[in-house]
Amino acid sequence: AFSAHQNWGRQWRAPEPKAEYDVVIVGAGGHGLATAYYLAKEHGVHSVAVIEKGWLGGGNTGRNTTIVRSNYLWEESAGLYNHAIGLWQGLSQELNYNVMYSARGVMMLAHTVHDVQVAQRHIHANRLAGVQNEWLTPEQAKEYCPPLNIEKNIRYPVMGAALQRVGGTARHDAVAWGYARGADALGVDIIQNCAVTGIRRGQNGAVEGVETAKGFIKAKKVGVVAAGHTSTIMDMAGVRMPLESFPLQALVSEPVKPAFPCVVMSNTIHAYISQSDKGELVIGAGTDQFISYSQAGGIHISNHTIDAICELFPHFRRMRMLRNWGGIVDVTPDRSPILSKTPVQGLYVNCGWGTGGFKATPGSGHVFAHTIAKDEPHKINAPFTIDRFRTGRLIDEAAAAAVAH
Ligand SMILES: Cc1cc2nc3c(=O)[nH]c(=O)nc-3n(C[C@H](O)[C@H](O)[C@H](O)COP(=O)(O)OP(=O)(O)OC[C@H]3O[C@@H](n4cnc5c(N)ncnc54)[C@H](O)[C@@H]3O)c2cc1C
Numbered sequence: 001a002f003s004a005h006q007n008w009g010r011q012w013r014a015p016e017p018k019a020e021y022d023v024v025i026v027g028a029g030g031h032g033l034a035t036a037y038y039l040a041k042e043h044g045v046h047s048v049a050v051i052e053k054g055w056l057g058g059g060n061t062g063r064n065t066t067i068v069r070s071n072y073l074w075e076e077s078a079g080l081y082n083h084a085i086g087l088w089q090g091l092s093q094e095l096n097y098n099v100m101y102s103a104r105g106v107m108m109l110a111h112t113v114h115d116v117q118v119a120q121r122h123i124h125a126n127r128l129a130g131v132q133n134e135w136l137t138p139e140q141a142k143e144y145c146p147p148l149n150i151e152k153n154i155r156y157p158v159m160g161a162a163l164q165r166v167g168g169t170a171r172h173d174a175v176a177w178g179y180a181r182g183a184d185a186l187g188v189d190i191i192q193n194c195a196v197t198g199i200r201r202g203q204n205g206a207v208e209g210v211e212t213a214k215g216f217i218k219a220k221k222v223g224v225v226a227a228g229h230t231s232t233i234m235d236m237a238g239v240r241m242p243l244e245s246f247p248l249q250a251l252v253s254e255p256v257k258p259a260f261p262c263v264v265m266s267n268t269i270h271a272y273i274s275q276s277d278k279g280e281l282v283i284g285a286g287t288d289q290f291i292s293y294s295q296a297g298g299i300h301i302s303n304h305t306i307d308a309i310c311e312l313f314p315h316f317r318r319m320r321m322l323r324n325w326g327g328i329v330d331v332t333p334d335r336s337p338i339l340s341k342t343p344v345q346g347l348y349v350n351c352g353w354g355t356g357g358f359k360a361t362p363g364s365g366h367v368f369a370h371t372i373a374k375d376e377p378h379k380i381n382a383p384f385t386i387d388r389f390r391t392g393r394l395i396d397e398a399a400a401a402a403v404a405h
């Protein structure tokens with residue numbers, strides 16, 4: 001079906017790889033496709049190939065729960081995620097493709113005194129960094145999201161919430177397709193069903209190109225944007241990454257009429273929920289607690305999350321779940337991404353987005369394209385180096401990840 005889609009309406013070409021490109025991007029997820037698009041659009045680098053082992057958008061980009069927000073804790077994060085929010089607001093026009101960005105609001109619940117303190121600290125920090133975020137009482141939270149149960153007799157009563165109104169959702173497939181069509185129109189070759197099997201380095205140690213299922217492709221610059229498989233690919237170049245890969249699951253219900261107005265997340269009880277424009281409840285959880293490259297996880301995670309959803313939203317108790325799946329999320333020790341040059345000349349890496357990189361897609365691609373084109377980081381991604389794990393200059397966002405991982 002997908003190969004038919006490749007040619008239907010000629011959304012993008014299906015070229016065979018050339019022998020050489022200026023830049024090769026490994027991984028046709030949202031971040032890789034956005035990087036290729038901005039390399040061509042903003043930096044005039046048109047000799048670019050995006051090499052994808054499966055189908056474009058088939059990784060975490062096509063498997064996530066589509067939440068977009070920027071209310072992380074540190075100023076470095078504010079710079080990166082706010083840059084993305086700015087690009088989300090004009091992305092459909094930029095790509096001439098409806099990415100269905102919906103600023104419906106993202107509400108993060110507090111259930112304990114500790115949660116209240118952390119949320120309010122966040123809100124004050126966000127205010128200093130120019131990130132929109134506000135505190136709601138339980139009553140104000142219910143007014144914003146009427147299905148929310150704020151009764152005092154539940155196991156984890158709602159003690160308030162942090163609301164980012166500019167946060168919301170976007171259609172994940174459309175983001176991949178929009179960037180793919182735009183990059184293709186600018187001359188980027190997107191080579192699907194072609195796994196990268198090696199990274200070749202020359203006598204001087206610099207990158208020379210990539211080995212693939214369709215042969216060697218020469219390139220002076222290689223950007224690895226392979227999410228959960230990044231560690232295995234960087235190993236091919238002899239670069240050890242501070243990453244662990246875990247399954248992260250999501251599930252959707254049968255579609256119903258509009259019943260849920262925003263996104264609600266609870267880090268404490270490991271559940272979050274929104275409703276897609278097709279009408280399904282889109283529900284997520286924390287990661288499975290074992291390292292794996294599997295795109296599935298344990299049923300206990302989904303059961304635990306459904307328990308939490310049923311307690312917070314009692315009238316969903318009779319909904320039937322339709323699908324449950326997983327992705328492979330690449331997690332760094334401080335839960336912040338790595339968008340960086342590497343010790344290998346000509347090799348760049350964009351990874352470590354963990355459970356929350358979809359929201360950064362346009363901003364990530366934009367600054368990573370700059371990093372590859374100029375061979376130096378944009379000021380926004382300059383702090384997000386591999387080196388920080390050696391120097392200790394961490395950007396610890398574990399509390400802001402909003403998803404237990
Ligand atoms: C269930 C789930 C829910 C999530 N929910 C959210 C959310 O609500 N909000 C949010 O912000 N983030 C969320 N995330 C995280 C988000 O999806 C990711 O951080 C983001 O999509 C990563 O984008 P990417 O382009 O880097 O990775 P991907 O889309 O995974 O792209 C990487 C690509 O590399 C390819 N690849 C791997 N190895 C090779 C190889 N050897 N050769 C060639 N290609 C290769 C893969 O096939 C894949 O297509 C969620 C993730 C999951 C799994």
Ligand SMILES: CSCC(=O)[O-]
Binds near residue numbers: 067
């Ligand atoms: C699944 S992660 C969603 C988020 O962190 O906004």
